Amino acid sequence: MQIHKYDTVIVGAGGAGMRAAIEATKRSRTAVLTKLYPTRSHTGAAQGGMAAALANVEEDNWEWHTFDTIKGGDYLVDQDAAEILAKEAIDAVLDLEKMGLPFNRTPEGRIDQRRFGGHTRNHGEAAVRRACYAADRTGHMILQTLYQNCVKEGVEFFNEFYVLDQLLVEVDGVKRSAGVVAYELATGEIHVFQAKAVIYASGGTGKFFKVTSNAHTLTGDGQAAVYRRGLPLEDMEFFQFHPTGIWRMGILLTEGARGEGGILRNKDGERFMEKYAPVMKDLASRDVVSRAIYTEIREGRGCGPEGDHVYLDLTHLPPEQLDAKLPDITEFARTYLGIEPYTDPIPIQPTAHYAMGGIPTNVQGEVLSDNSTVVPGLYAAGEVACVSVHGANRLGTNSLLDINVFGRRSGIAAAEYAHANDFVPLPEDPASLVEEQVERLRDSNGTERVSVIRTELQECMDANVMVFRTEQTIKTAVEKIGELRERYRNVAIQDKGKRFNTDLLEAVELGNLLDLAEVMAVSALARKESRGGHYREDYPNRDDVNFMRHTMAYREVDATGVESIRLDYKPVVQTRYQPMERKY
């Protein structure tokens, strides 16, 4: 076991982690621990754009953006945070441009902007061009630009280091962050990183679904690490299903395709979104469009022999426009479906895309241990966190924005905290939990296979807690997850070595997914209303009287060692916007 000492440790090197690292490295001795090489992170898969009311191509302002974000999130958004997001968006985009990001340009040479779902002028009048973009690889360009600037700033990376545990120590009656414990993939060695400040920026949890746009590596490692140490997870029942994933594969086809004029059609060729969202049509918010697609499918208007998908039609758009604005997604259709988007519509279905919930933080990125108490020295930003700017449903282009605004904020806040505070002494035997976990998996003679349990989990989640949920389906999921968690104790791996043991880490990741799936299902069961991405067929309406509040889920262990989940609730921060019925 090695022990390292840094002022600031950042867990994860996607957009949020690297944006934080650029700030933290300027101000403090910083290490970035990442399970992937930085440029492999899933920020790079984001396509369509990053929202900011630059007003480069038409009238726009940050107040309209704030409103759209709150309405898009079905009023579960903390309005103070949304206001910061929309205000700081403008500098966040300009900062990236100054760092070198090659945005598409207007004829005047300014950053070009395009339409995106749920982004409107004057509180819903019509779609507005707010998404700043670089073709359909905006996330790729953000990830590359941030990495380039990390190289410039000399950011210190520990590549292929898996953070498996969060160290919390009580000092003077206050639970503080003392550092993290990481597993080095190349050697199997365990490292303790003592740090004054720790920032989680480790991304989402989408891999507990089967049809998902998420990378294989999005297994909720950060959420699981803090949850196991008794910290809460907020709003985990809210998961976004992106309307346009490639049929059966789930690969993302950007909403920018509809922003450029693409249309969703059912088997009769009907533009069905006109029925569900008369004003915004195909550019209604994602939860609305995903439900509309499944409604079409359920009512027998789906396409294909099994009627299990609909079409994204780009055939009326000029090929030059597709080549210039949507080169990657048209290439995906050709590569994976053998379809030519110039002439044929693309089969799509909703795909599990984004966790609105996560580790609760305030607007400085400080992690909360309950509804209001900060854990000194602990921060989170990006998809792993819940600020909450996305509420019950995130608007497209607001995630690339979130990682830049709150990545930057948490990087600054963490480094400043590190300056003002001393190291917290490490607990005795700091690596014990990780050592025990790794040894147990490596030495197990169990009979269960990681891939079997994972597949059963993913199928269960797709079947029971996806776009439509009921008490019965959620209960089925809770029960099944409980069974899988039990079987997971008996899991064994084949690779017993130390060198690049990805077999072992897939087992660890599955453990994380199982814990988080349970939190999601239990949180969803208790929320007896429909709001944003959480749609209960047995409670189809939003219930502001009983559920205008964030879910806070805590892991509890009783004296006999039995685990359970305790749910609590946190009020939503409302500033100037009163909840209204949500129509597009």
Add this chain to the structure above:
Amino acid sequence: MSTPTLDKHSAALDAAEVTDAHLITITLRIRRFNPEVSADPEWVDYQLPIDPKERVLDALHKVKWEIDGSLTFRRSCAHGVCGSDAMRINGKNRLACKTLIKDINPDKPITVEAIKGLTVLKDLVVDMDPFFQAYRDVMPFLITKGNEPTRERLQSAADRERFDDTTKCILCAACTSSCPVFWNDGQYFGPAAIVNAHRFIFDSRDEAGEQRLEILNDKDGVWRCRTTFNCTDACPRGIEVTKAIQEVKRALITRRF
């Protein structure tokens, strides 16, 4: 380091017995190497049923998840944007997640091995550090002089288009590890680093083109390129790599960029 033994493994073939009409049986021939087990690499055959529309990455996952969990490779996004899974498939550098079984003649064994020119650490995993070092050496970040403008820097659509192709790079190393010059001499910067230098040299906002050109004027720089076009063939993003290298060479001569 050549081919010693050939083992045969089958993925529950008897049980699954290709009942689905659209499934075919393929043989994956993978060059396995684990210095914890043996100092020598070996080719190992795995037979498995698979839908030909699936990816080579799916086939590798089937091996790892159903036959031998010790098979080791990097992967993440599984659709060609993260750059983790460049490998040699039937002798050509490709991304396993962008290569469909049906596109590579499934009737014969499909060979899969680590990319060349970088040290193999285990199975399909190579040491990427020299690759990223060459990338860092070309100063892959925007360098400007003077005060920053309040708003964005202006750039015409045509100036933006000038370096569009080389912004697509995902640093997968498929190009660099397909280059015979790089195989013979690991000191050569390699195509990927030059592509990333090109991305800044031809960016109208950048003011350090001369410095980057001097770096690439080195004995291990662009002049080592022998225009074999392996890199262009290998690029999963369709970047005209050789053309970019030629443009850098031309800029070195004309000092115009």
